[in-house]
Amino acid sequence: MTSYFDKRTQTPVETRKYVHFYVAFSGLLFLGTVWSLWDEVVSRRPWKDYQTEYNDLLAAKYDSLALDAQASVDSAAVSQATEAVASARAALSAEEYVTTNERKTDLLEELEIATREWRFARSRSDAAYYQYKKDLAEGKDATSSKAELDGHDADIAKWFESRNNLEREIAGFDLILEKYTTAVQKAEVELRALLGAVAGYQAKAEKQRQSPIAIHQVVKNDYEFTPFQEVKARVDRCQTCHLGWREELMTDAPQPHSKHPAPELLAQHNPETFGCTPCHRGQGPALTPGFAHGDEDHYWETPLLRGNDVYASCNGCHYNETRLKFAKPYVKAKQVVIESGCYGCHEIKGFSDLPKIGPPLYSITAKATPEWIYRWVRNPRDYSPHTRMPNFRFSDEQAEAVTAYLVSASRTSEFTLERPRGSYAGGSPSEGKRLFEAVGCQACHVTAGFTTVRDVRGTSYDIAPELSRVGSKVNADWLFDWLKNPRHYNADSRMPSLRLSDQEARNVVAYVMTMKDERALDKFSVALDDPDRIARGDKLIREYGCAGCHLIKGMENEGKVSVELSDFGRKKAEQMDFGDTKPIQAHGEQEYLANDDGTVSVQHTWRGWIYGKLKNARLFQTERIAQKMPVFEFSDEEIKLVRMFLISMTRDIPLPAHQRAYDKRFQDIEGGRRVSMRYNCQQCHILEDEGGYVLAKYEEAALGPPPIPETQGAKVQEQWLHAFFKNPTTIRPWLKIRMPTFQFNEEEIGKLQKYFLGMAHQDMVIRDYASVQPETDYLRPGRQLFDTYQCAKCHPSGPVSGEGAADLAPNLAMASSRLKPEWISGWLLDPQRLQPGTRMPQFFFDGQGPDESVLNGDANEQIRALQTYVWSLGRRSGTPIADR
Amino acid sequence: MQCRRVLGILILGMTIASAGDVTGKVAFAGTPPKGSPLQMTADPVCKKAHTKPVTGEDVVVNKNGTLRNVIVYVKSGLKGSFTAPKDKLVFDQMGCLYTPHVLSLMVGQELEVRNSDATLHNVHSLSKANPQFNNAQPMKGMKMTKTFAKEETFKVKCEVHPWMGAYIGVFNHPYHAVTGDDGSFTIKGLPAGEYTIEAWHEKYGTKTATVKVDASGKATVDFSYKS
Structure with a gap:
């Protein structure tokens, strides 16, 4: 059979027909056009449906609001108002209105003519004037031109007069007409007011339904650099x-x-100018969910961040901030990273100047026995289940070697006790327990009977060593030395001095040494002075990076042992080794699954890898691939927080114009935050709305450490605060807990001062408060009010004899050397605003003081008088307040 | 429109017709704790106000073996919203004691706080849902009016006189009462229906009971606390 094409080739070219091809191809072209139109307009435009849906949804909400409003409208009043409108409108056909209106129209026409004639007359006058002047200049006879000019000027006056008359007449008619029109307007306004809400909602609903379907886009020019630095x-x-x-x-x-x-x-971060993807990531220009969110676009490197992960984006601009008011998860993540000391082994941008988190190990044998050190190195959580020290999973032999090195290094230490051995003896455990619980040890240290602060703080690790078994760790001589002056053993210690007297310290030692490890443990007997063993320990310590957290003799300058994390967020799952783990569904809820056969399943994604690694640092270890990262015991929440932090570790940073400005005030605040974080101020004090964990111990907030409000810098004098940080004195004698002496250096004190001042929007100025004189005119009324308002019921104002009724509030003799005078006024006006929950009551309301006979009862004047009097108190008595 | 109004009046009439009172007693079993006398020596004004020693009011057992100062209220089962009563309640500071020691009122209802002592008092509310206030009344005869926006029961104390304490129960509805010197209470005008009634005491905590108010409009529910 010969095919169609064979036949065609036999037909001469001239007679071949092409019509079939044309029909077929034009048919195809037509279908293609239809398809492309359909695809363009319908199938690839889900956003149009979303917009319609949105408009309908919102319009429906307005409709229901309109219905609600309708229901609450007084229907009788509405019909009355409608009638009023109708009758006012009907009045517009009254004879007076109609005739006046007609006459006004006539007059308006006349006015138009008069105005036109007046203008013409002025033009003619101008022309005549020119002619007249020209004649004068040329020396011609100007009489006739003068006469013409005068004639035109008379016309101007005539028409002007006629215009004025007409306007007056029209104004008279307007008054009559207005009477009718304002009546209509008034009635309409009344009706609208009754239906106002209803009509407003109806109009909004209508507008929403009509709103155009359009793409809304935000363009940020010069936003960031490409990987090629463009x-x-x-x-x-x-x-x-x-x-x-x-x-x-x-x-x-x-x-x-x-x-x-x-x-x-x-x-x-206004989305109208800042857009959405700087925080949420995703593919900004895409218009279908799958591509915009990046889930369906496998090659899109920054898919949408879901849940708390979105806070990772804060880091782009806020990498050097430790507290962000509205980004609590980000703050918490940073806190976990800092407190866990991740930066000891990993280089992390912005974390390079932080101190090592562990104690120095130079003189460790002065504190603990080799036996304890060995057990600790072997498995720290065995002794202290909430310690921050991770588990290196050393073998017995490895732990012995590490111990041998540490002990031998410690033997050459020059550390000696400040007091002779045995000085600790003679303490009373019961008295020590009372002190331990009162002065504030429990704000940081957990004991077997008191875990409240740990629970309130909510982290899986403790911020200071748990003391439940400490009697089996430290020796009493060292403890006595440590309590008296922590910086003697560790020059950088964060442990403060509680200013314990020798006897008080002895009592606390006696109590603390009763907390023993009651478990029966195997005896430890290994020759620690074996040079081979010491050498092996040296090698292990360097290999595992112990010096990242601890100062160890001979290893002060060791580098970081692990990878840099500053760009870790950019790493791909393809670059990660999942070892012997099995995959589970990616992007699912399940993050970690321990299988029955002993294997573990994780999601084989970037996020899954991080989860597995943080859950068990040795998870991806195989026979061939050894891993050295120690095992942390993070909670599920902490793992997710640290992972969010790692997501943030990219170098994708917007250009400076899109970042917040780090001015001096901000730098001051941030500098102080770091000091406060290092010394754990928030264990006791509420600072920037966070902390005060120890308050859970007290029935009433006023019996615990006071909060540090944002106005603290405006409250106390710079000189006083400096002296207080150096050597804290008692301000609130009713508190059992003591502000410890942190042995801050001058730099740290300066940072804290600037921190408080910065939060209060004040600058550091050296002011001579002693020269601020009380206003003599206000002294007498101040004194009178002080008595009437019975301030002395709670505030002593001179030397205190002992525990009395007047021991409820700070001694006012301190005021002039402690407080800023302006602050006293603000405090008197509304104490609860400055310090919520304070015991100080408010005396002044609505600009009035309770006693109307003094200074006309004016609150501001009375406050001024009280402030003056309070300011004079300490100055007059001249008695120093005894430190307690 | 007219029809709807008539219907409204009808419905209102029906509800009034089927509203009832819940009455009862709060019994106390066991030996009441011995109240320790309040030491008022710190403020001579307070000391002078009393000729006999005063004991704390945290547990007051009446002569008929019932417990005073228990708030009894409808905990659940109510429908709709209610308007606050117009009448003002008085909370007085007299003889350096709060009178009454326990009171209950409705959200939005006015409470007049008075100082009838010639000494400084302050009223510090330890409320959580409502904003805390701590107002001083240094002079005799001072008054101020407070209202509360949220439902809760909270303590009120005086910083100057640490023995002074009182409790205020704020409710979203008018169906609550405090037991008096015969330990009885009456919750008036409760619409027919089934309710959970709760009793609250500052020291002994809460007890609950269910009650059915039928068309006849009477129901009884008793509570009992043990020492």
């Missing part, structure tokens, strides 16, 4: 589908329509 812009179209991000009514609406859950963050 400046590039960023385009976000997220708001095309997420239309309701700021609509209050859409708070509970389903996605993509719902309102943004953190409006406080949007106030700082």
Whole structure:
């Protein structure tokens, strides 16, 4: 059979027909056009449906609001108002209104003519004037031109007069007409007021239904650098589908329509100019969910961050901040990273100047026995289940070698006790227990009977060693030395001195030494002075990077043993080794699964790898691949926080113009935050709305350490605060807990001072407070008010004899050397505002003081008088307040 | 429109017709703890106000073996919202004691706080849901009015006189009462229905009971506490 094409070739070219091809191809072209139109307009435009859906949803909400408003409208009043409108409108056809209106129209026409004639007359006058002047200049006879000019001027006056008359007449008619029109307007306004809310909602609903379907995009020019260091812009179209991000009514609406859950963050990062992807990531210009979120685009490197992971983006601009008011998870993540000392082994941008988290091991044998050291090295959590020291999973032999090195290094230490051996003896354990519980040891240290602070703090690790078994760790001589002056043993210690007297310290030693490890442990007998063993220990310590956290003799300058993390977020799952673990469903809820056969399943993704690694640092170890990272015991929450922090570790940083400005005030605050973090101020004090963990111990907040409000810098005098940090004195004698002496250096004190001042928006100025004189005119009324308001009921104002009724509030004799005078006024006006929960009551309300007979009862004047009097107190008595 | 109004009046009439009172007693079993006398020596004004020694009011057992100062209230089962009563309650500081020691009121209802002593008092609310206040009344005869926006029971104390303490129960509805010197209470005008009634005492905590108020409009529920 000959085919169609064979036949064709036999036909002469001239007679061949092409019509079939044309029909077929034009048919194809037509179908192609239809398909491409359909694809373009319908199938690839889900955002159009979203917008319609959004508009309908919001319009429906307005409709229901309109219905609610309708229900609350007084229907009788509405019909009355409607009638009023109708009758006012009917009045417009009354004879007076109609005739006046007609006459006004006539007059308006006349006015128009008069105005025109007046203008013409002026033009003619100008022309005549020119002619007249010209004649004069040329020396011609100007009489006739003068006469013409005068004639035109008379016309101007005539028409002007006629205009004025007409305008007056029209104004008279307007008054009559207005009477009618204002009546209509008034009635309409009244009706509208009654239906106002209803009509408003209806109009909004209508407007919403009519609102155009369009792409909403934000373009940020010069936003960031490409990997090739070229400046590039960023385009976000997220708001095309997420239309309701700021609509209050859409708070509970389903996605993509719902309102943004953190409006406080949007106030700082306006999505209209800042876009969405700088925080949420994803593919900004894409308009379908899969591509915009990056889940369906395998090659998109920065898919949407879900859940708390979104806080990782804070790091781009806020990498040098440790506290962000509206990003609690980010702050917490950073806290976990800092407190766990990750930067000891890993280089992390922004974490290079932090001190080592572990104690120095130079003189470890002065404190603990080799036996204890061995057990600790072997498995720290065996002795202290909440320690921050991770488990290196050393073999017995390795632990012996490490111990041998540490003990031999410690033998050459020059550390000696400040007091002779045995000085600790003679303490009373019961008295020591009372002191231990009162002065504040429990703010940082957990004991078997008191874990409240750990529970409130909510981390899986303790911030200071748990003391439940410490009697089996340290020796009493060392402990006595340590309690008297912690910096003697460790020059950089964060442990403060509680200013214990010798006897008090002896009592505490006696109590603390009763807390023993009651377990029966195997005897430890190994020759620690074997040089081979010491050499092996040396090698192990260097290999495992112990010097990252501890100062160890001969290893002060060791580098970081592990990889740098500053760009870790950019690593790909393909670059990671999952060892012998089995995969579980990627992006699912399940993060970690211990299988029955002893293997472990994790998600084989970047996030899954991190989870597995932080859960068990040796998880991906195989026969061939050894791993050295020690095992931490992070909680699930902490693992996720640290992972979020690692997500943030990229070098994708917006250009400086898009970042916040780090001015001096900010630097001051941040500097102080780091000092406060190092010394754990928040264990006791509420600072920037966080902390005060020890307060859980007290029935009433006023019996615990006072909060440090943002206004602290405006409260106390710079000189006083400096002296207080150097050597704390008693301000609140009713408190059992003591502000310890932290042995801050001058730099740290300066940072803390600037921190408090910065928060209070004040600058460090050296002011001579002693020269601030009380205003003599106000002294007498101040004294009178002080008596009437019975301030002395709670505040002593001179030397205190002992525990009395007047021991409820700070001694006011301190005021003039401690407080800033302006602060006293603010405090008197509203104490609860400055310090919520304070025992100091408010005396002044609505600009009035309780006693109206003094200074006309004016609150400001009375406060001024009281401030003056209080300021004079300490100055007058001249008696120094006894330190307690 | 007219129809709806008539219907409204009808419904209202029906609810009134089927509303009832819940009454009862709060019994106390066992030996009441011996109240320690309050030491008022710190403030001579307080000391002078009393000729006999005063004991604390944390547990007051009446002569008929019932417990005073127990708030009894409807805990659940109510429908709809309620408007606050217009009448003002008085909370007085007299003889350096709070009178009454326990009171209950409705959200939005006015409470007049008075100082009838010639000494400095302050009223510090240890409220959690409502904003805390701590106001001083240094002079005799001073008054101030407070209202509360949220439902909760909280303590009120005076910093100057540490023995002074009182409790205020704020409720979203008007169905609550405090037991008096015969240990009885009456919750008035409760619409027919089934309710959970709870009793609260500052020291002995809460007890609950269910009660059915039927069309006849009477129901009884008793509570009992043990020492």
